[in-house]
Amino acid sequence: MGLDSEQLIQDLAEAEREREQLVQELRHALRGSERRFEAIVGSLTDAVTIRDREHRFLYANSAAIAHLGFDSWEQLRDTPPAQIMKDYLVWGEDGGVISMDDIPSVRILRGEQAEPLLIRTVHQETGAERWNLLKAAPLLDEDGEVEATITIIEEVTERKRAELRDAFLAQASAALASSLDYEQTLRNVAQLAVPDIADWCAVDLLDEDGDRRTVAVAHVDPQRLSLAEALRGYVPEQLDPERGIGRVLHTGEAVFYAEIPDEMLVVAAIDERHLELLRAVGFHSALIVPMRLGERILGAMTLVGAESGRALDRFDLELSEQVAARAAVAIENSRLYSARSSIARTLQQSLLPEQLPEITGYELASIYLPGVETSMVGGDFYDVWAVRDSWLIVIGDVTGKGIDAAALTALVRHTVRTASEFDASPSRLLEFVDATLKKRPVLSVCTAMCVRLQGDRATLAVGGHPLPLHVSSEGVRELGEHGPLLGAFADACWREHEVHLKPGATLLAYTDGITDAQGQGDVRFGLGRLREAVAELADRPAAEMVDGLARRLAEFQTGAHSDDTAAIALRRAVAGTAGADRAQAHEVTRAGTASAMSATA
Amino acid sequence: MVRQARITISEEVRGANLQLSIDGELDISTVPLLEAQIEATHESPTPLTLDLSGLTFMDSSGLRLLIELSERSRREAWQLSLVPSRHESANLVLRITGADTALPFTERAPE
Numbered sequence A: 001m002g003l004d005s006e007q008l009i010q011d012l013a014e015a016e017r018e019r020e021q022l023v024q025e026l027r028h029a030l031r032g033s034e035r036r037f038e039a040i041v042g043s044l045t046d047a048v049t050i051r052d053r054e055h056r057f058l059y060a061n062s063a064a065i066a067h068l069g070f071d072s073w074e075q076l077r078d079t080p081p082a083q084i085m086k087d088y089l090v091w092g093e094d095g096g097v098i099s100m101d102d103i104p105s106v107r108i109l110r111g112e113q114a115e116p117l118l119i120r121t122v123h124q125e126t127g128a129e130r131w132n133l134l135k136a137a138p139l140l141d142e143d144g145e146v147e148a149t150i151t152i153i154e155e156v157t158e159r160k161r162a163e164l165r166d167a168f169l170a171q172a173s174a175a176l177a178s179s180l181d182y183e184q185t186l187r188n189v190a191q192l193a194v195p196d197i198a199d200w201c202a203v204d205l206l207d208e209d210g211d212r213r214t215v216a217v218a219h220v221d222p223q224r225l226s227l228a229e230a231l232r233g234y235v236p237e238q239l240d241p242e243r244g245i246g247r248v249l250h251t252g253e254a255v256f257y258a259e260i261p262d263e264m265l266v267v268a269a270i271d272e273r274h275l276e277l278l279r280a281v282g283f284h285s286a287l288i289v290p291m292r293l294g295e296r297i298l299g300a301m302t303l304v305g306a307e308s309g310r311a312l313d314r315f316d317l318e319l320s321e322q323v324a325a326r327a328a329v330a331i332e333n334s335r336l337y338s339a340r341s342s343i344a345r346t347l348q349q350s351l352l353p354e355q356l357p358e359i360t361g362y363e364l365a366s367i368y369l370p371g372v373e374t375s376m377v378g379g380d381f382y383d384v385w386a387v388r389d390s391w392l393i394v395i396g397d398v399t400g401k402g403i404d405a406a407a408l409t410a411l412v413r414h415t416v417r418t419a420s421e422f423d424a425s426p427s428r429l430l431e432f433v434d435a436t437l438k439k440r441p442v443l444s445v446c447t448a449m450c451v452r453l454q455g456d457r458a459t460l461a462v463g464g465h466p467l468p469l470h471v472s473s474e475g476v477r478e479l480g481e482h483g484p485l486l487g488a489f490a491d492a493c494w495r496e497h498e499v500h501l502k503p504g505a506t507l508l509a510y511t512d513g514i515t516d517a518q519g520q521g522d523v524r525f526g527l528g529r530l531r532e533a534v535a536e537l538a539d540r541p542a543a544e545m546v547d548g549l550a551r552r553l554a555e556f557q558t559g560a561h562s563d564d565t566a567a568i569a570l571r572r573a574v575a576g577t578a579g580a581d582r583a584q585a586h587e588v589t590r591a592g593t594a595s596a597m598s599a600t601a
Numbered sequence B: 001m002v003r004q005a006r007i008t009i010s011e012e013v014r015g016a017n018l019q020l021s022i023d024g025e026l027d028i029s030t031v032p033l034l035e036a037q038i039e040a041t042h043e044s045p046t047p048l049t050l051d052l053s054g055l056t057f058m059d060s061s062g063l064r065l066l067i068e069l070s071e072r073s074r075r076e077a078w079q080l081s082l083v084p085s086r087h088e089s090a091n092l093v094l095r096i097t098g099a100d101t102a103l104p105f106t107e108r109a110p111e
Helices: A005-029 A031-043 A062-067 A073-077 A081-086 A104-109 A157-178 A182-193 A222-232 A244-251 A262-268 A272-281 A314-350 A402-422 A426-438 A526-536 A542-556 A578-584 A586-600 B031-041 B060-076 B088-097
Strands: A047-052 A057-060 A088-092 A117-123 A129-140 A146-155 A200-206 A212-219 A255-257 A285-293 A296-305 A362-369 A376-387 A390-401 A446-454 A457-463 A469-472 A475-478 A497-500 A506-510 A565-572 B002-004 B007-014 B017-026 B048-051 B055-058 B080-083
Touching: A047 A062, A057 A062, A057 A073, A062 A073, A062 A146, A081 A088, A104 A129, A104 A146, A129 A157, A157 A182, A157 A314, A182 A200, A182 A212, A182 A314, A200 A244, A212 A222, A222 A272, A244 A255, A244 A285, A244 A296, A262 A272, A285 A314, A296 A314, A362 A376, A362 A542, A376 A402, A376 A565, A390 A402, A390 A506, A390 A565, A390 B060, A402 A426, A402 A446, A426 A446, A426 A457, A446 A506, A469 A526, A475 A526, A506 A526, A506 A542, A526 A542, A542 A565, B007 B031, B017 B031, B031 B060, B048 B060, B055 B088, B060 B080, B060 B088
Parallel strands: B017 B048, B017 B055, B048 B080
Antiparallel strands: A047 A057, A047 A146, A088 A117, A117 A129, A129 A146, A200 A212, A200 A296, A255 A285, A285 A296, A362 A565, A376 A390, A390 A446, A446 A457, A457 A497, A469 A475, A469 A506, A506 A565, B002 B007, B007 B017
16 A cells, blocks of 8 residues: 555645534534533543534544544544444443444433443454443533533453453352362363353363363354364364464464464365365454463363454463463362372272181171262271181271371271280270370271170170171171260270170171161161161071172162262071081181281281 | 252351251261351351251261361360250261260250
8 A cells, every 4th residue: 555645644634624623613512511622622532522413423533533443534424323333243241232222422312311331342354352431421502402422432442351351260260279070160161261252262181192182162152062063073183283273282382363364264174164164163363272281281272253253362362371271280180189089099998808818617798889989088997807816807987088088097907906916805996096096186086896706705896886786587686885986085985795696697797888878868778777688688698698788778779879888797607507617626726817817917 | 058959057146156057968978068168157266056956867977077176166265066956867976976975065956
């Protein structure tokens, strides 16, 4: 475009003359408010326009002419107001479409009160987005009739965008910190970005093998999401490391396309259909930022300005980089957490004996059903080992969180085993564990039930744990008495109870995961159902009893059980069975318990 | 008021005393809600009353929370009062563990 400077100067001079004349006329017409007018025009750098009753421009200061996208006053003056509106898409603050009738000056001409109006405009051609605050006031003639309206257009784009960005950053950060389910969280964040920040927002993650997976695609209009679905069919197996998301995931650097001309789509398109889809999205500008921690690239976040025509700018780029950085931290935390939580789970399970020892004259069987993963791990444990002339069986439940619970379980098991070398009395063992737990700097509590088995005599003590059941053909009864939880209360002590196990009688110890199991309508399994179940299984071998119990529990339960569940059954062998034959040899094999112990220790 | 299908926690300030009334089930999945509610509303050394009379179930994680609160109240020197549940199914875990006598339970709701 050539520039004829002489012509330009002449034009300017003429415009100036014309404007002077108009202002003179206005001053004349608005004698009463001359001073006010003078003050407004003099002091404001904002765009100021004055329109007549037919809504034609009578005056526009130079800021207004530039703001409305005109080169000269004449151009503006000769363009019908509706034509000017046509170049813009206009929304209110709430996202609703604004028409000419909503404009304050037009409302004043209709005789209405007009509050200041905040509008968002996007130029149809350039995609430039602006936020404007329109304030209008009537100019009255001598009879008090509205003769003209004066409008001040205050551009608040930067302020409004900063506000939206702050809001988005705050909401996204809160969302990212709120949950450990990071895929859901990323979907929420993508949703928050539209339409305030962009028309489209997508999040892609890289897994350990370097494969890309799209976890979120958001658009304010759900119907348009099918476009994204269709486009995904065109994603190549191997991303181009030189371009687009491939480049971001490869280099860890953001890419920013301030404008996406059609030629770019043509180059990117794989075939005609692909090009159609790309054009249908209406790409206007796009940015892709990496989600990375140091050198590790976890994924990328893509923002697209499309059909709204909005052009993303460097502020949007900065903002997305901040959100992506926070997302990366959230992803990492969540991955670490699940790793840690499964370590805790594994550790907890590894604390259970791999195989129960054989106790001469007895059958021994157990079940352990780990609870679903939650931040709380109810660590059930049990252990069976031999000490001198007796066998010891311990079952307990540590309530705590993750690795701490597993560590506590390990401590309890170790403590009770070590203590049993000195004193194998169940009440003394509970006292010992209680004292050990109380020495811990943080509240450490656990339930435990301890049985010492010598021949057919079982001595037991119970600390905050459900009482074990004595199951025989004669019926089911609870054994022992409740004693305090371990590690919890001052001046605690435990009493021992003794029972003689007849052949065929079973001692069943369990954790509250069984009685607390939830069925239909939040009904709990409870002691009643447990008693019924084991009564029916009374004459079964120990292994069948615990399996049968587990089956009944599974039938009763709705959904996954949230707490650990464990049970251990000790059944005195019936005469004539293999177990009973060994029972005869009980006294003789006692010497062998030392080796059994070292094997299980 | 915090409301989830299985637990309702309502808050009432009586003079210098904060009272939280808990109805429903206090177990491994609802304990975090009560924990969060206490965290948000209770400030040491304000006396705190937990009215559990409407509680229909409590498991060991609920008990653990009560013990933790009891420990904390001792350490920070504020008064904790617990109103027992009207339901045996909620008191069972307290009875089994000896918490019914060891924790600061009142006989009935303070008037």
